[in-house]
Amino acid sequence: MIFRRAIARELASTAGAVFTVLFCILFSVGLVRILGEAANGEIDSGAVASLLALSALTNLPVVLTLTVFVSVLMAMSRAFRDSEMVVWFASGRSLLAWVRPVMRFALPPVLLIALLTFGVAPWANRQIAESRSRFEQRDDLKKVMPGRFAESSSADRVFFVESVDLDGARVRSVFVDHRAPGQESVIAAAEGEVEVRTDASRVLTLRQGRRYEGVPGAPGFRVMEFGRYSVPLDQPVQSSLSPSTARALPTLDLLIEPTPLHRGELLWRLGLPIVAIMLALLAVPLAFVNPRVGRSANLIVAVLLFVVYLDGIQITQAWVQQSRMGFAAAAWLTHLVAFLLVVLLFVRRVYLQRWLPRWIDPRAWKAATVASSKAARGS
Numbered sequence: 001m002i003f004r005r006a007i008a009r010e011l012a013s014t015a016g017a018v019f020t021v022l023f024c025i026l027f028s029v030g031l032v033r034i035l036g037e038a039a040n041g042e043i044d045s046g047a048v049a050s051l052l053a054l055s056a057l058t059n060l061p062v063v064l065t066l067t068v069f070v071s072v073l074m075a076m077s078r079a080f081r082d083s084e085m086v087v088w089f090a091s092g093r094s095l096l097a098w099v100r101p102v103m104r105f106a107l108p109p110v111l112l113i114a115l116l117t118f119g120v121a122p123w124a125n126r127q128i129a130e131s132r133s134r135f136e137q138r139d140d141l142k143k144v145m146p147g148r149f150a151e152s153s154s155a156d157r158v159f160f161v162e163s164v165d166l167d168g169a170r171v172r173s174v175f176v177d178h179r180a181p182g183q184e185s186v187i188a189a190a191e192g193e194v195e196v197r198t199d200a201s202r203v204l205t206l207r208q209g210r211r212y213e214g215v216p217g218a219p220g221f222r223v224m225e226f227g228r229y230s231v232p233l234d235q236p237v238q239s240s241l242s243p244s245t246a247r248a249l250p251t252l253d254l255l256i257e258p259t260p261l262h263r264g265e266l267l268w269r270l271g272l273p274i275v276a277i278m279l280a281l282l283a284v285p286l287a288f289v290n291p292r293v294g295r296s297a298n299l300i301v302a303v304l305l306f307v308v309y310l311d312g313i314q315i316t317q318a319w320v321q322q323s324r325m326g327f328a329a330a331a332w333l334t335h336l337v338a339f340l341l342v343v344l345l346f347v348r349r350v351y352l353q354r355w356l357p358r359w360i361d362p363r364a365w366k367a368a369t370v371a372s373s374k375a376a377r378g379s
Contacts, residue, residue, distance in 0.1 A: 007075070007098075011105040015071035022063050023056075030055045039148075044135045051131060057124040061116045061272050066306060068109050069279035072102055073302050076287030095350050098284050106280040114273040118251045125248040157231075170194075174206055176231055185213040187229065195230075204231045264321035267330055271313045278338040279306065285345035309338060 034052050038045045076098065149160050162173030176187040189209025194202060206229045214221035246254065246265035254262040254269075286302055312334040319325035 007101045008105060010075050010078075011071055011102070014075045015067055015105075015109075018070045018074070019063070019067045022067060026059055026063055027052075027056060030059070043132060047131050047135075051128060054124040054128050057116070058121050058128070061113045061121060062310075064109050064113050064116070065272060065276040065279065068106050068276050069283055069302065069306060070299075072105070072280050072283035073287050073299065076284060077298060080288055095284065096346065099281065102280055102284055103277075106277060110273050110276045113276050117269045117272050122248055122250055125245070129245065129248050171204075174204075174209070176204075176206075178231075182215060183213070184216050185211055187211045187231065189229070202232075205229070206231065260321050260323050263327045264317040267317050267320055267327065268313060270331065271335065274335050275309060275313065275338075278335060278342065279309065281342045282338065282345065285342070285349040288349060305341075309334070312337070 030052055034043070034048055034055065037043045038048050043051060149158055157179070158177040160175035161171040164171050170191065170193045172191045174187070174189045174192045178185045178187070187206065187209060189206035191208070192204050192206040195205050207227060209226060209229060211224045211226065211229065212221055213224070246261050249262070249265070251266070251269060254266045258266075282305065283302065286298055286305075288298065316325060316330040316334055320327055320330045
């Protein structure tokens with residue numbers, strides 16, 4: 001009972017530290033990416049905080065899975081390194097006795113991973129898709145940020161404004177580059193405002209400016225001064241805000257409409273909690289530390305196994321989406337390989353002293369040859 005409480009306490013403290021580090025890395029990478037998209041005008045600058053939080057929710061299941069794996073690995077590696085496992089084995093307990101406390105520790109994170117994967121992450125992806133869709137449906141002028149160039153929705157005009165008032169209806173120091181087949185015009189004006197015509201179309205009315213018009217590469221350009229000039233704005237496309245990607249669909253919709261794309265996404269959602277369980281079991285025999293190899297050797301192997309495991313899930317997911325493999329076969333193939341690896345490592349650490357028997361181990365032959373030669377010289 002004392003050992004179990006100590007194991008649970010150490011696993012919990014290690015998991016807290018590992019999760020904090022991984023989440024800070026995830027938060028920093030997501031913050032840089034979203035700020036870059038906001039600076040490029042790809043997303044609404046006012047939605048950076050919400051998009052950052054939603055993006056963290058979508059990646060949280062993978063972070064929790066890695067947290068469970070690394071926490072068990074680090075806690076048991078420390079026990080091997082500090083010779084606590086020697087006391088454990090000397091008391092008559094096997095390495096298999098660690099399975100129950102490790103599973104007791106891993107069960108709450110696995111349930112949380114399942115909740116996030118089946119419910120929260122699809123909802124967060126749906127909110128991100130709707131936010132991006134709303135931003136794409138805004139008219140051209142509302143996408144313009146002061147001091148930055150912005151392209152229109154039709155990709156034939158580039159806008160630049162020095163300042164925009166609070167309601168977005170009036171701009172100052174306007175620059176518009178309009179491209180047409182075989183012709184290009186540049187408009188510069190001191191100020192402008194958005195007007196709505198009787199047919200509900202929106203135009204940008206510029207005042208006190210010039211228009212430069214000509215053919216690119218040709219020497220002749222026309223220069224016209226105007227007191228009032230209207231530039232039509234692209235109207236926002238009224239489309240449904242419901243995303244069509246499988247990642248943003250609720251799990252119930254994936255079950256109701258089992259298309260290959262939906263089956264592939266369902267395979268990922270079903271597989272991630274199982275991955276967390278398999279990795280927690282895999283960390284028990286993988287935590288063995290050989291002082292002659294170093295402390296970080298098993299951690300490097302563990303990270304490689306984690307990457308390979310997730311890559312295997314994604315490969316089978318792609319095969320299911322491409323109708324190259326059935327859902328039933330893909331659902332157990334990768335996890336079966338992981339389970340066999342867990343069994344093999346447990347057999348190696350519990351029942352076998354070496355991977356190869358002595359009579360076929362080249363190192364044993366060499367040792368026997370050296371011993372026989374020493375005996376012959378001694379005689």
